[in-house]
Amino acid sequence: MASETVNGGDQQTITKPPPLPSPLRFSKFFQFVSWQSNLRILVTGGAGFIGSHLVDKLMENEKNEVIVIDNYFTGSKDNLKKWIGHPRFELIRHGFNDDEKDKNMVYKVSHYAVLIIDLPLSVDVTETLLLEVDQIYHLACPASPIFYKYNPVKTIKTNVIGTLNMLGLAKRVGARILLTSTSEVYGDPIEHPQKEEYWGNVNPIGVRSCYDEGKRVAETLMFDYHRQHGLEIRIARIFNTYGPRMNIDDGRVVSNFIAQAIRYCSWNHIAPPACIPFLMGEPLTVQAPGTQTRSFCYVSDMVDGLIRLMDGDHTGPINIGNPGEFTMMELAEAVKELIDPKVPLKIVENTPDDPRQRKPDITKAKELLGWEPKITLREGLPLMEEDFRQRLGVPKKQAN
Numbered sequence: 001m002a003s004e005t006v007n008g009g010d011q012q013t014i015t016k017p018p019p020l021p022s023p024l025r026f027s028k029f030f031q032f033v034s035w036q037s038n039l040r041i042l043v044t045g046g047a048g049f050i051g052s053h054l055v056d057k058l059m060e061n062e063k064n065e066v067i068v069i070d071n072y073f074t075g076s077k078d079n080l081k082k083w084i085g086h087p088r089f090e091l092i093r094h095g096f097n098d099d100e101k102d103k104n105m106v107y108k109v110s111h112y113a114v115l116i117i118d119l120p121l122s123v124d125v126t127e128t129l130l131l132e133v134d135q136i137y138h139l140a141c142p143a144s145p146i147f148y149k150y151n152p153v154k155t156i157k158t159n160v161i162g163t164l165n166m167l168g169l170a171k172r173v174g175a176r177i178l179l180t181s182t183s184e185v186y187g188d189p190i191e192h193p194q195k196e197e198y199w200g201n202v203n204p205i206g207v208r209s210c211y212d213e214g215k216r217v218a219e220t221l222m223f224d225y226h227r228q229h230g231l232e233i234r235i236a237r238i239f240n241t242y243g244p245r246m247n248i249d250d251g252r253v254v255s256n257f258i259a260q261a262i263r264y265c266s267w268n269h270i271a272p273p274a275c276i277p278f279l280m281g282e283p284l285t286v287q288a289p290g291t292q293t294r295s296f297c298y299v300s301d302m303v304d305g306l307i308r309l310m311d312g313d314h315t316g317p318i319n320i321g322n323p324g325e326f327t328m329m330e331l332a333e334a335v336k337e338l339i340d341p342k343v344p345l346k347i348v349e350n351t352p353d354d355p356r357q358r359k360p361d362i363t364k365a366k367e368l369l370g371w372e373p374k375i376t377l378r379e380g381l382p383l384m385e386e387d388f389r390q391r392l393g394v395p396k397k398q399a400n
């Protein structure tokens with residue numbers, strides 16, 4: 001088991017041996033060795049953007065059994081529809097599955113009647129859960145700033161109570177757990193690019209704190225369980241990730257710019273620009289000043305990095321991101337160039353505490369995981385455009 005540390009090596013090394021696999025799972029393995037999958041993997045937040053791509057990749061391995069829990073706040077069952085009904089896949093609904101539904105009808109009707117009829121049945125990580133699994137990818141948490149700021153108390157609960165619950169589960173069944181932390185733990189960074197040793201510059205009482213301080217506490221909890229109980233932990237610090245399947249009105253910059261540009265062009269196509277300009281859709285909304293930077297990682301690279309981290313020997317935290325750095329103005333220009341150079345830009349007001357620069361130092365990921373991103377922004381944007389056009393029902397116009 002790994003005992004490498006970060007932060008200049010000033011953290012304690014592991015004093016306890018790693019936990020044994022769940023006794024339940026162990027006996028099942030020997031009893032049914034002929035059909036038992038090698039790994040039962042829980043993905044929290046598996047109906048979301050990164051989570052559903054991760055599920056796709058994990059399901060490619062026939063030795064894996066994948067279980068998803070989600071409360072569908074920002075995720076959707078649609079993202080998982082190709083796996084629903086697959087024998088190696090399970091989407092947990094309020095802690096019981098379809099076969100048990102009839103047996104539990106009274107219980108369910110009395111407690112969840114409205115949910116059964118009107119809403120997809122969901123599982124929230126702020127509630128405790130007992131499952132027999134070997135690995136936990138803990139992603140559940142709204143990621144887009146407009147969504148995580150919508151109900152900040154719930155965001156904090158998800159990060160703190162949700163992570164505690166998943167750590168409790170990992171401890172009980174002897175599972176390895178990976179947390180998807182964030183580059184937001186570096187706040188508005190004074191060091192650039194950001195190395196894992198950097199402790200960050202975070203406002204503890206700002207409107208983003210529910211998310212960035214929430215993730216910092218989640219990291220603390222992970223390390224405390226690791227030191228105190230010998231839990232096998234992995235922490236990924238994810239930098240801005242984009243790709244197909246992001247919510248169209250997610251609010252994050254890449255999805256906003258692509259949706260705005262496609263919508264602008266579709267209106268432009270119907271209404272001649274000279275006569276009805278207000279019908280032409282929204283320009284690209286660049287939040288002031290537009291010189292702030294981000295480094296964008298394509299989702300397949302991200303998923304590859306997460307799996308390498310989970311399956312490797314290093315606890316992290318490890319930055320996983322693409323070091324290619326762009327100002328928001330440069331990103332807007334790249335989207336214009338791709339979709340339609342005539343789409344206008346509009347400078348709009350920014351939100352408080354927006355980090356002014358962000359770029360990962362990925363030396364650790366390269367050295368410890370043998371990972372580096374393969375897909376550049378210019379290669380990834382067209383893949384996302386194609387997916388957004390399909391979902392918006394706006395095909396690309398063929399050049400004459």
Ligand SMILES: NC(=O)c1ccc[n+]([C@@H]2O[C@H](COP(=O)([O-])OP(=O)(O)OC[C@H]3O[C@@H](n4cnc5c(N)ncnc54)[C@H](O)[C@@H]3O)[C@@H](O)[C@H]2O)c1
Pocket residue numbers: 044045046047048049050051069070071072073074075076123124125126138139140141142143144158162180181182183237238239240241242
């Ligand atoms: N996408 C990025 O750029 C990025 C960057 C850094 C970190 N991350 C982290 O990666 C993870 C996934 O991000 P994403 O971009 O796929 O976001 P997303 O919003 O698409 O997915 C999050 C999923 O978690 C679910 N969820 C939220 N709260 C929950 C709760 N209390 N209980 C159960 N499910 C809950 C949502 O319904 C959704 O399906 C998050 O933890 C996020 O903080 C993402």
Ligand SMILES: O=C(O)[C@H]1O[C@H](OP(=O)(O)OP(=O)(O)OC[C@H]2O[C@@H](n3ccc(=O)[nH]c3=O)[C@H](O)[C@@H]2O)[C@H](O)[C@@H](O)[C@@H]1O
Pocket residue numbers: 142143144145182183184238239240241251252253254256257285286287288292294328350351354355
């Ligand atoms: O990578 C990360 O660690 C974090 O990145 C994002 O947070 P943020 O970078 O603020 O994401 P966006 O909302 O996409 O904003 C990026 C930049 O684009 C700008 N922006 C956003 C939206 C828009 O329409 N226009 C625009 O210029 C924002 O001002 C900001 O400077 C994610 O949403 C977080 O969940 C994640 O943890």
